[in-house]
Each structure stands twice: as structure tokens, then as C-alpha cells.
């Protein structure tokens with residue numbers, strides 16, 4: 001939580017105004033931030049200076065791991081966060097590759113679970129990584145990437161947290177996650193939870209101890225219409241101690257995650273938080 005607030009404060013103090021063409025808004029921006037999450041000691045990086053809807057964040061990541069391409073599937077598992085990008089962005093609505101209502105296109109898990117080869121085959125990067133790690137193999141390239149420039153025109157958005165690189169040191173699993181673009185008030189509140197969750201669940205299904213996540217963010221920004229709430233409300237609040245995140249221990253395989261797992265299999269204990277803040281969302 002401290003590192004999150006420090007990044008918010010850094011943007012307020014040192015950020016530079018940058019015009020963003022896609023959203024038509026200005027963003028107060030810094031370049032490069034390195035956050036880390038101590039999964040080994042169970043320090044769950046949940047924002048406490050406003051109420052965080054952590055279940056929606058977990059649902060998003062489960063949707064990515066399942067390779068969802070429809071906002072309707074995301075809704076069914078418990079989050080509406082893809083509705084606007086799927087159905088409200090004029091450029092995407094006019095894109096001939098869009099397959100209709102709720103389609104988000106070839107983004108995130110569609111890429112990670114079905115990487116296109118030149119021969120027209122598909123590679124399931126996630127299944128390969130799970131296989132390797134389960135056998136104690138780290139080939140120094142256990143990378144789940146969602147980033148395929150060749151299909152950007154077939155998606156409503158390019159993936160933001162686009163690469164997850166897993167490493168083994170003995171029986172401990174580590175994760176380096178990289179994010180190209182970060183909406184700090186809204187997106188990062190979710191992305192911290194997702195990176196923590198990803199290491200915790202991958203350690204559990206490959207039978208390793210979780211170590212740390214190292215989360216690299218390149219462009220970290222606050223949209224102009226979010227700034228007053230960040231500066232005058234959220235940054236004025238004192239954080240509470242971190243809560244604990246609990247995963248159903250019956251989840252043992254990737255197949256479990258793909259088939260029967262729901263948000264009821266995850267719990268947060270000891271979550272003390274301030275009042276919610278509704279930040280404006282830019283489509």
C-alpha cells in the first residue's frame with residue numbers, strides 16, 4: 001500500500017502533462033515504476049485508502065487465464081470491467097474484425113492461450129508454462145505474453161499488463177510482470193491484486209512455494225478528471241494494514257481453474273478500508 005501511495009504522490013509532484021489521442025484526455029504522467037509484492041509472507045497489496053473491488057480484479061485475471069474474448073464471459077465470472085471497451089469505443093465499434101456485441105477481440109488470454117504460428121497453428125503458452133513448472137523446469141523463458149503486435153487491429157485494446165515471466169529458484173516460484181500503460185487510480189488498484197493472485201495461484205497449481213512478484217510499470221498516469229479525487233481525497237487518507245488473501249486449497253490444476261473455479265473460491269480476511277471513491281473511467 002505504501003508503494004502505491006508513493007507512486008500516486010510521485011505522479012502528483014513530478015508528473016508531466018501528456019495529451020492522449022485515444023481517449024482525448026490529458027494525463028499527468030511519470031515513466032517507470034517498480035513495485036513488488038511479498039506473496040511468500042502473504043502481504044496482499046490491496047488498496048485500503050478506498051474500498052477496492054478485489055473480486056472483479058481476480059475475475060479479470062481468471063478470464064485472461066481462460067482465454068476469454070467476450071465481455072459477457074467476464075460478466076458471468078463476476079466483472080463488468082470489459083463492457084465499456086467492448087461496446088462503447090467508437091473506433092472499435094467501426095472495426096470490421098469486431099464480432100458483435102461484447103467482443104473484445106484478440107486480446108490478453110486469446111493471445112496467451114492461442115499464439116499464432118506462421119504455419120497457422122496455435123501455441124498454448126500458459127499450458128506449456130504450467131507443464132514445465134510442474135516438472136520443476138525453468139528454461140529461462142517461461143513467459144506468458146499477451147503482446148502480439150500482429151493482431152492489435154483485431155482487439156479493442158492492446159494489453160496493458162502484457163508479460164508475465166515465471167522463474168524457479170529451488171522450490172520457490174517468482175514472477176516478473178511488465179505493464180506498458182497504467183491508469184493508476186483505477187487500473188493499478190486491480191493490477192496489483194492480479195499480479196499477486198497470478199503468482200499465488202501458479203505456485204499452488206504447480207506445487208511450489210510462492211516468492212515475490214516484481215511489477216514493472218512503464219507509463220504510469222492519472223487522467224486529468226481523476227486528479228482532484230486523488231489529490232484532495234485519496235492521498236489525504238491514512239492507510240490501514242494489509243489484509244490476507246485466501247485461495248481454496250482444492251484448486252490443484254490448470255484444468256480446475258478453467259472449469260469449476262468461481263469467485264467463491266477466494267476470500268479476503270481483515271480488510272479495513274476507507275469509503276469508496278468513484279473515479280472517472282476513460283474509454
Ligand SMILES: Nc1nc(=O)c2c([nH]1)NC[C@@H]1CN(c3ccc(C(=O)N[C@@H](CCC(=O)O)C(=O)O)cc3)CN21
Nearest residue numbers: 053056081082085183186187190277278279281282283
Ligand atoms: N482507462 C482505462 N483504465 C483501466 O484501468 C482499464 C481500461 N481503461 N480498459 C481495460 C481495463 C478495464 N479495467 C477496469 C475497468 C473498470 C474499472 C472500474 O470501474 N473500477 C471501479 C469499480 C469496480 C467494480 O465495481 O467492480 C473501481 O472503483 O475500482 C476498473 C478497471 C482496467 N482497464
Ligand SMILES: O=c1ccn([C@H]2C[C@H](O)[C@@H](COP(=O)(O)O)O2)c(=O)[nH]1
Nearest residue numbers: 022158160161181182183187188191
Ligand atoms: O489492466 C489494465 C488495463 C488497462 N489499463 C489502463 C491504462 C490506460 O489508461 C488504458 C489503456 O489505454 P492505452 O491507450 O491502450 O494505453 O487502460 C490499466 O491500467 N490496467
